[in-house]
Amino acid sequence: xxxxxxxxxxxxxxxxxxxxxxxxxxxxxxxxxxxxxxxxxxxxxxxxxxxxxxxxxxxxxxxxxxxxxxxxxxxxxxxxxxxxxxxxxxxxxxxxxxxxxxxxxxxxxxxxxxxxxxxxxxxxxxxxxxxxxxxxxxxxxxxxxxxxxxxxxxxxxxxxxxxxxxxxxxxxxxxxxxxxxxxxxxxxxxxxxxxxxxxxxxxxxxxxxxxxxxxxxxxxxxxxxxxxxxxxxxxxxxxxxxxxxxxxxxxxxxxxxxxxxxxxxxxxxxxxxxxxxxxxxxxxxxxxxxxxxxxxxxxxxxxxxxxxxxx
Amino acid sequence: xxxxxxxxxxxxxxxxxxxxxxxxxxxxxxxxxxxxxxxxxxxxxxxxxxxxxxxxxxxxxxxxxxxxxxxxxxxxxxxxxxxxxxxxxxxxxxxxxxxxxxxxxxxxxxxxxxxxxxxxxxxxxxxxxxxxxxxxxxxxxxxxxxxxxxxxxxxxxxxxxxxxxxxxxxxxxxxxxxxxxxxxxxxxxxxxxxxxxxxxxxxxxxxxxxxxxxxxxxxxxxxxxxxxxxxxxxxxxxxxxxxxxxxxxxxxxxxxxxxxxxxxxxxxxxxxxxxxxxxxxxxxxxxxxxxxxxxxxxxxxxxxxxxxxxxxxxxxxxxxxxxxxxxxxxxxxxxxxxxxxxxxxxxxxxxxxxxxxxxxxxxxxxxxxxxxxxxxxxxxxxxxxxxxxxxxxxxxxxxxxxxxxxxxxxxxxxxxxxxxxxxxxxxxxxxxxxxxxxxxxxxxxxxxxxxxxxxxxxxxxxxxxxxxxxxxxxxxxxxxxxxxxxxxxxx
Numbered sequence: 064x065x066x067x068x069x070x071x072x073x074x075x076x077x078x079x080x081x082x083x084x085x086x087x088x089x090x091x092x093x094x095x096x097x098x099x100x101x102x103x104x105x106x107x108x109x110x111x112x113x114x115x116x117x118x119x120x121x122x123x124x125x126x127x128x129x130x131x132x133x134x135x136x137x138x139x140x141x142x143x144x145x146x147x148x149x150x151x152x153x154x155x156x157x158x159x160x161x162x163x164x165x166x167x168x169x170x171x172x173x174x175x176x177x178x179x180x181x182x183x184x185x186x187x188x189x190x191x192x193x194x195x196x197x198x199x200x201x202x203x204x205x206x207x208x209x210x211x212x213x214x215x216x217x218x219x220x221x222x223x224x225x226x227x228x229x230x231x232x233x234x235x236x237x238x239x240x241x242x243x244x245x246x247x248x249x250x251x252x253x254x255x256x257x258x259x260x261x262x263x264x265x266x267x268x269x270x271x272x273x274x275x276x277x278x279x280x281x282x283x284x285x286x287x288x289x290x291x292x293x294x295x296x297x298x299x300x301x302x303x304x305x306x307x308x309x310x311x312x313x314x315x316x317x318x319x320x321x322x323x324x325x326x327x328x329x330x331x332x333x334x335x336x337x338x339x340x341x342x343x344x345x346x347x348x349x350x351x352x353x354x355x356x357x358x359x360x361x362x363x364x365x366x367x368x369x370x371x372x373x374x
Numbered sequence: 375x376x377x378x379x380x381x382x383x384x385x386x387x388x389x390x391x392x393x394x395x396x397x398x399x400x401x402x403x404x405x406x407x408x409x410x411x412x413x414x415x416x417x418x419x420x421x422x423x424x425x426x427x428x429x430x431x432x433x434x435x436x437x438x439x440x441x442x443x444x445x446x447x448x449x450x451x452x453x454x455x456x457x458x459x460x461x462x463x464x465x466x467x468x469x470x471x472x473x474x475x476x477x478x479x480x481x482x483x484x485x486x487x488x489x490x491x492x493x494x495x496x497x498x499x500x501x502x503x504x505x506x507x508x509x510x511x512x513x514x515x516x517x518x519x520x521x522x523x524x525x526x527x528x529x530x531x532x533x534x535x536x537x538x539x540x541x542x543x544x545x546x547x548x549x550x551x552x553x554x555x556x557x558x559x560x561x562x563x564x565x566x567x568x569x570x571x572x573x574x575x576x577x578x579x580x581x582x583x584x585x586x587x588x589x590x591x592x593x594x595x596x597x598x599x600x601x602x603x604x605x606x607x608x609x610x611x612x613x614x615x616x617x618x619x620x621x622x623x624x625x626x627x628x629x630x631x632x633x634x635x636x637x638x639x640x641x642x643x644x645x646x647x648x649x650x651x652x653x654x655x656x657x658x659x660x661x662x663x664x665x666x667x668x669x670x671x672x673x674x675x676x677x678x679x680x681x682x683x684x685x686x687x688x689x690x691x692x693x694x695x696x697x698x699x700x701x702x703x704x705x706x707x708x709x710x711x712x713x714x715x716x717x718x719x720x721x722x723x724x725x726x727x728x729x730x731x732x733x734x735x736x737x738x739x740x741x742x743x744x745x746x747x748x749x750x751x752x753x754x755x756x757x758x759x760x761x762x763x764x765x766x767x768x769x770x771x772x773x774x775x776x777x778x779x780x781x782x783x784x785x786x787x788x789x790x791x792x793x794x795x796x797x798x799x800x801x802x803x804x805x806x807x808x809x810x811x812x813x814x815x816x817x818x819x820x821x822x823x824x825x826x827x828x829x830x831x832x833x834x835x836x837x838x839x840x841x842x843x844x845x846x847x848x849x850x851x852x853x854x855x856x857x858x859x860x861x862x863x864x865x
Contacts, residue, residue: 073671074595077720081757094778137672166669166844170595170720174751175763175863176779177744343768345776346743 066141073170076139076152083143084150092121093149095177095345098168098195099126102184105208108334109183110153115335117147120342123173124151127164127195132157137167165194172198177345181338184208186215191224203341205230205334212265217362220355225347232351233337234266234292237329238307239273241317242296245305249319253278257297259285267293269354274298276357292331376402376804378411378485379519380454380478382471384462384502385493386416387430390525394556395493396431397438398796403451404441405793407801411483413454415474419461427457440794454482462494462501468509475511486518489803495604496527500541507545523552523803526617527608531828532821539814552803553817557618557723558810559795559802562758562784566625566725567634569752569760576750579729581704586747587858588710589726590622591865593718595671597843598692602683611662611694611824611831614714618723620647620820621812622754623710626725627700636808640816647819649702650710656830658857662838663693663848665717670844675717677843691838692716695851696827697858709858713851717843722865723754737773745775751863758792759783 066079097116101109106128113124130138135158142151152171156164172178180190180199190196190204206229209215219229246253256274260267267284270293275282278298288294291312298305306324309315312331318324381399383391402408416427436443456474460467478484488511492502503522506512514520522542529535542551557563570576579585592614598605605613621643627650628642653659667677678684678692693715700710729748742765751761760782768774784792802810831838839848846852846862855862 072673073720077756092779092781094776160672163669163672163674167672169844170671172864174722174724174761174865175749176777343771344744344774346740 064143066143068139068141070134070136071139072137073167076141076154076167076171079139079141080143080150080152083141093123093173093176094120095122095179095342096171096173097122097124097342098178098180098199099124100180100182100186100195101126101128103128103130105184106153110151112183112335112338113151114147116339116342117149117151119339121148123149123171125168125171126151126153127168128153128155129161130155130157135159165198168195169198177201179203179342179345182208183334186219188218189222189224190219190227191222200226201345201347202227203230203338204228206265207231207234212263213268216265216268216358220358223352223355225352228341228348228351229265229269230334230337230341231265231269232348232354233341234332235270235273236340238266238270238293238296241307241315241327241329242274242298242305245307245317245319246298249303249305249322251298251300251303251305251320253280253298253300255299256280256282257285257295257299258282258293259288259290259295260293261291262286264292269358270296272357272361273350273354275361276353375407376409376412376801377487378409378483379487379489379804380413380415380475380482380484381800381804382415382417382475382488382490383493384417384491384498386427387418387420388493390493391416392430392434393438394794394796395491395800396434397440398794398800400435400439400447400451401441401794401797402801404439404444404447405797408451408804410450411454411485412451413456413475413478413482413484414451415456415458415471415478417458417460417467417471419459421459422457424455424457428452428455431455440791440797454478454484462498462505465505465509468505468511472509472511486515488519489521489523491523491803493525496529496538499524499538503541503545512545519550519806520546521550521552521803521806522546523554525554527612528553528617528817529821530608530612531825532818535814535817535821539817548814549806549808551814552799552808552811553814554799555617555621555812556795556799557754558621558812559797559799560754560758561792561798562752562754563622563625564810565784566622566752571630582706582708584729585708586728586730587708587860588623588626589728589863590619590626590710590712590724591726591863592618592714592723593721593846593865594714594716595718595721595844597665597675597678597717598681598684600682602681606684606688606690609662609691609694610714610716611691611696611828615694615696615712616820616824617812617817619712619714620650620823621816622725623647623650623698623712624816626727626752627705627710629704634809636811636813639809640813644813644815644819646700646702647816647823649705650698650700650823652823652827653697653699656827659697659854660827660830661693661695661848661851661854662691662831663715663841663851664688664690664838665692665715665843666840668717668843668845670717671719675843677840678716687837689837691831693718693838693841693847693851695847695854696824697854698823709860711855711860711862713847713862715841715847718846719844720865721756724865725752725754726750726863726865727752728860737775741773742775744777746777749863757783758785759787 186204190202206215303320315329624643695713749763841848
């Protein structure tokens with residue numbers, strides 16, 4: 064059922080939620096509270112992602128947007144037992160209430176369970192210092208939701224704190240898996256790495272940083288090749304090469320020493336899938352932390368050498 | 375069903391009477407638990423006619439009763455409704471009350487059985503009891519009964535509690551005095567007894583071998599809401615810890631009683647309260663706070679000192695937390711943390727038993743990072759029920775573990791709505807059934823536990839620590855648990 068409330072407060076939402084839950088049967092077995100901080104224009108997409116994530120992870124989802132009314136007002140819309148097993152509570156803040164959103168969020172967090180924040184679009188500079196981000200155990204941002212993804216990733220990296228993740232990292236899961244498995248199967252002493260990606264692709268920046276940290280070799284990034292997303296990675300030794308080339312954002316061509324080239328499905332995944340995957344782990348991710356530290360080091364080194372930003 | 379009787383409500387115009395007591399009387403009538411010979415007498419300082427009072431009762435029943443309004447039930451109730459305008463110090467008023475009761479006994483057949491409910495400020499207890507005695511209203515003719523019901527606070531420290539007890543005992547026999555702690559009337563609190571003593575699976579873990587620490591919380595999201603006169607100088611510890619929280623502690627920690635009769639039940643509660651003590655260093659193991667201006671639940675609210683009728687230099691605690699240890703074989707070394715506060719994020723009362731971590735975890739360090747301790751949470755209100763928290767594997771990961779909750783909800787397992795605490799307690803008063811009422815020794819033992827803490831706080835030259843309204847209390851409360859290696863649950 065869907066219950067709409069205008070001009071309410073946290074206690075009003077709680078009461079309506081209790082009644083709705085009683086009506087549709089208890090929402091038992093919820094695993095966490097997901098707080099989504101979206102722009103009004105992102106509402107529909109964010110809601111769709113919430114429904115999807117709620118299917119894999121029954122949870123209470125608080126979808127926060129800022130409305131345009133002049134009055135200091137909170138409107139709420141509660142969906143329980145509609146299209147996913149959990150509860151989705153859309154909260155729209157108007158007027159001065161926009162500066163006190165945490166006061167409404169705090170009472171609505173499920174007792175004791177982890178809290179995860181997700182910014183589908185623009186996110187604060189330091190999510191860990193954000194009034195709502197501070198309430199969370201995990202903070203998920205998406206640099207690709209920013210107009211300048213690479214700059215956004217750098218800001219994320221410089222302000223990293225334990226519990227942060229960017230979906231850029233989740234986008235790399237399959238790339239990282241494929242490259243690591245390739246090196247296991249065809250061990251070589253990697254001396255050089257080449258990576259190509261589209262001009263604004265932040266995942267390319269992060270993958271380059273991860274590779275340079277893990278393999279401890281220089282990584283050259285080429286932003287000039289046609290294609291979408293990451294278009295290719297070459298791991299080379301003195302004599303051999305492992306190559307993964309993906310020009311259509313979907314199917315990649317994989318080749319390794321002594322192996323005829325073959326096709327590997329390496330599709331770019333939608334945000335809903337990425338979010339659901341990211342929510343499987345609720346502890347912090349030290350490998351990601353290292354990769355982000357490496358992003359910062361690479362940028363600083365390039366700047367200090369007077370070459371401007373790398374790439 | 376209760377026997378023939380009349381219930382006299384002093385302070386019938388107050389919030390408690392209008393929102394809880396009068397609706398509870400109606401609900402009892404509606405459930406067929408009041409006898410045909412039942413009378414309800416309101417006593418208040420109002421110049422009202424009987425009809426006007428009946429209207430007020432009807433209004434409060436329509437707005438607040440749990441069960442639906444039925445004309446026939448109301449008619450039955452209405453026949454026995456009387457109103458006595460009067461003042462507590464005025465002898466003529468009490469004579470009027472006496473005549474009204476005599477008349478009720480004759481016309482309604484209330485059988486000379488009278489219960490006096492003192493829904494008045496504690497400062498008026500003495501006067502009311504003295505007046506009842508002076509006018510012979512407390513005298514019990516053969517074959518009938520007189521009972522008196524009082525609400526917390528039962529004094530403000532041990533000495534005043536004993537004083538109050540002495541005064542009550544002059545007018546009423548010990549078994550006729552009913553002290554209401556409405557928490558004990560809640561279904562979930564009674565279920566605590568069923569949960570512990572009707573089942574096999576919980577008793578083996580109900581001890582220091584498995585339980586790490588216990589947190590008992592009563593949080594309110596409201597402020598003092600117009601009760602400045604009552605609240606200032608009393609504070610959270612006296613208002614809530616002394617009665618509700620220590621009673622919950624007693625029911626959680628006590629041994630199995632020989633029966634659920636008042637004597638046996640109280641004997642076990644007394645034993646465990648006598649074994650309970652606060653730690654030696656109050657600065658390290660207690661915390662007190664006072665709410666400050668802030669945004670709570672989306673509403674801008676004033677701080678305690680800005681509330682109407684509160685002196686600007688008041689040191690009353692609106693948040694209090696204490697550690698209690700129980701010196702017996704079952705609980706030695708298991709701290710019980712009690713906390714209560716106003717203007718916290720949400721209204722919730724619960725008892726959370728946190729279990730020890732498994733002695734060995736045959737998993738990778740990273741796999742169990744999101745895994746907490748097992749916990750058993752008794753949710754007293756709202757959303758009454760029981761939560762069991764344990765670890766489980768997250769699907770589609772190699773061996774990632776995470777906490778999951780298993781819930782028992784009263785509202786879903788028993789579709790009938792639970793009676794309000796006051797329904798149960800009023801009925802018990804009319805039936806003369808005592809087990810759900812704290813005995814005077816329990817009240818005194820609770821003061822003995824709390825008094826040293828209150829004295830310590832009173833002697834400090836610092837005011838209580840301020841905490842922003844709408845948050846989970848002052849920093850010192852978090853530090854107090856961190857010192858012992860724990861954190862408060864987000865309730």
